[in-house]
Amino acid sequence: MSKVTKRKHVMNEALWDDYELPKENQSIVKVLKSKGNNLHEITTPTGEEYLVSMPTKFRKNIWVKRGDYILVEPIAEGDKVKAEIVKIMNKDSIKYYKENNLWPKEFEDSKKENTNDDDDLFVNTNRKPVVTYESESDSDSDSPEDSDSQSDGVGDK
Template identity: 90%
Template sequence: MSKVNKRKHVMNEALWDDYELPKENQSIVKVLKSRGNNLHEITTPSGEEYLVSMPTKFRKNIWVKRGDYILVEPITEGDKVKAEIVKIMNKDSIKYYKENNVWPKEFDDDKKENTEVNDDDLFTNTNRAHVRAYQSDSDSSDTSECSESD
């Protein structure tokens, strides 16, 4: 099978939502960070953290980023790597799991906390020198302007 055909089949399998509920030995986890070598550090709803591996069929075809939810199945081979990724969750599958009361309640709280955006959390571009003068509340007659040097 050519690389293009393989990628097409893997993407269709990953994106096609079969709406199958997780089996008894599978669990829903959240990705904390990538550790390289197709390993990802995850956290369970109970707060346990460990490594999971990405199967070879997903490698170089699908990427998992921090904050994504995945379905994993435990493996017995390793000490550090305790599970393997079965499915990468998308919005539709998360909605379906919530409707069927399979979604962990601990992960519902994460979404609510992450929706609040603070100005301190935003990225500041330090490549250009911006001079900002803010108008003070006490002196309303002065007008301040923002100037930008190119």
């Protein structure tokens, strides 16, 4: 199987367009940070923090960043690594889980829904932002009119 074909199948499996509901042993968690070696530190709705591993088939094909929500399945071996990633949640799957009342209430406040999705836009840090100031004093607006009524020296002859 070529790399492109493998990546296509892995992406489809990880993102699931069919919106399956989680099984009883699977849980929804939030990624806190990446620890390297395909390990991610997560937090559960109850506040417990531990490491989860990225399956071999997802490596170099799917990336997980801080703040993402994932579906994990517990693994028996290991003290520190307690689960393995099954699915990376996208906006559509989160919406589907909320409609079926499966979304943890503890994650409701941390992921506010925006109608204006500017959070996904790239911010160019190479340019300084343009800041405009408006003058609120009335005396500033009167002074240019007074200076216009005075002679400026052009065409007075």
